[in-house]
Amino acid sequence: MKIYPVIMCGGSGTRLWPVSTSRHPKQFVPLLSEESLFQQTIRRMLPADDAPEFAPPTIVSNARYLDLIEAQLANIGVSPLAILLEPCARNTGAVAAVAAEFIDKIDPDGLVILLPSDHFIGQPAAFRKAVTGATAVAAAGHIVTFGVSPDRPETGFGYIKAGKRIADDTHTVDAFREKPNRETAMSYLEDGAYTWNAGIFLFPARLMREELKQHAPDLLETATEALRLADITGVVHRIDEATFSTARSISFDYAVMEHTQAAAVVGPLSCAWNDVGTWPAVGHLQASSGPVPPVLIDAENCTVHSDDGVLVAALGVEDLVIAVRDGSVLVMSQSRAQDVKLVIDALKARGLTDRY
Template sequence: MKIQPVIMSGGSGTRLWPLSRRSHPKQFLNLVSDHSLFQDTVLRLSGDADLFSSPLIIAGKDHAALVEKQLAQIGVKAADIILEPCPRNTAAVAAVAAAWTASENPDALALLAPADHHIEDTASFHSAIKDGAIAASNGRIVTFGIKPTHPHTGYGYIQSGDDYCKNVFEVAAFKEKPDRETAETYIAKGGFYWNAGLFLFHADAMLTELDHHAGEISKAAKQSLEKCGTIGTAKILDNTIFSQCPSDSVDYAIMEKTDKAAIIAPVDIGWSDIGSWSEANSEDGDHVVADCQNLTIRSDGPMISAVGVEDLIIVATGDAVLVARKDSAQDVRKIVDELKRRGREDLL
């Protein structure tokens, strides 16, 4: 059974400010390779014509030109590009993806994948997809449990339950982002995995569960797709309908309620959500340092120089500079919140 990749590209990446902006969010930046995160994701899910159909891209309406430009740069033609007139979280994206797949590629399994994640081992990722396809073909909504490398407090966790089939388990519980002590307990106990926000399912199974557990989201998403307009070669969901869609995640709206949830685990693929500057490549741009240790330095404008400092993030653009301790990398969004409070739209 072929896989229909669905690339979710609606994120804003506020913790990667000042490089990540509304007009050019993190998924379109080259943070870990010579390609953007978006391009790496598309290529990762386009390389095997026997396994993957052409990708469906779901993105924000302001990024249509970016999506088309970056697809052209890597020589990939999307099956379709669907634009959201406003953000409504991942459950609405899942509903649109399922409705589109049911209509355009009904024999395929849909793979919902964030555009802004990094995966080092593509071959192992493809192998995990094939393992999960067995359960998804039987009506399960399958999530991917990443093998934890340390007690990370910035990720949600999934606890595996009874065996279902090869490398796939029932889901025992979803856990919120833990404190350090709780995360250490999860690692020591075993059977707990990072929640990667990847989902594999047959369109009919997802639509059935959405209708049952999140009827308003399902209805609004399907109707907005049926009445969509166009921007160039892309479709745009009907704004009047889609703007009324409740905002919720796949995890809360579906996965924590359904009895169809399953988990592939452990998935060991070198995964990261690149959720902060501490997870991006440590050096880029023009800089000179002396007697420094453990710095992340990025610049797309001025030269950065540093002397005698350690454990810092220093990021410069043409109009802003960020300096933060590495242990405060997750708090960069506080700067964005303050800029919003001050009305500094020019820096957002």
């Protein structure tokens, strides 16, 4: 049974400003290596000896990123099955509907693996092994999500509580929990039944259409019509703007996963996963980066990222993020990592549109 990777890469990643901006968001930035997170995601889903039968990737993104997508795919020598361009952002519920409708038309018996393009997985072989093991469960009529083994009481992630055992490392989903406070996150860690929600889903395209019909019929109807009216040039499908713009903006978790009876969770995975959503997350993977190593003297727990040959020196400070990109500098406490949007709001208020 063939698996169709559908890569979501339309987000703007503002919490990693100034390196990530709306014009060049984090998934297309070489944050942790010479390749971008998008390129690393594509590579994980290519055919390999230790992988299932993967089809060429289908990319779902905002129309503004077409040039970036085409250039980065060409750079690693990958030809996509399709590039589906959204005319506006409508959250992951609409993306799931587009993915299910598009793949169902190509291969009614195919499985879809829907995954973000901005995550880091340090052990791709372990991840592919988990996908291989989950194919039979998905084919049997489940929407499989992948839970990641938590190693700290993280308040920035959603959690999944496992229910009854279905197969080895696979359970029904008892509950999805949104980002908790620290005390609640500690209780999840101690409980042992909770995993981090990686936001990666494996499902039969036909099953997803049926679940959408039941729980979010408006999303499926809008996606179907918007794809039918798409402007197609080669592998590029420009989804109809007049139709797609009417779609409800709702996450896939809220639209389907919190209501379906078909959910299953595989895990906990141990594949060195990180959603790279904040600067401390970048620091967790790589203490500092850039062409010029920073000078750190008596600097504790600091994340430094610079480019363009900028030398950063930090002396006698702790718990700071220092990020430099194209003449913009961010200095903040690690504890305020979730609040970078306040900077973006301030820039918008001052009319500095070229800065974000």
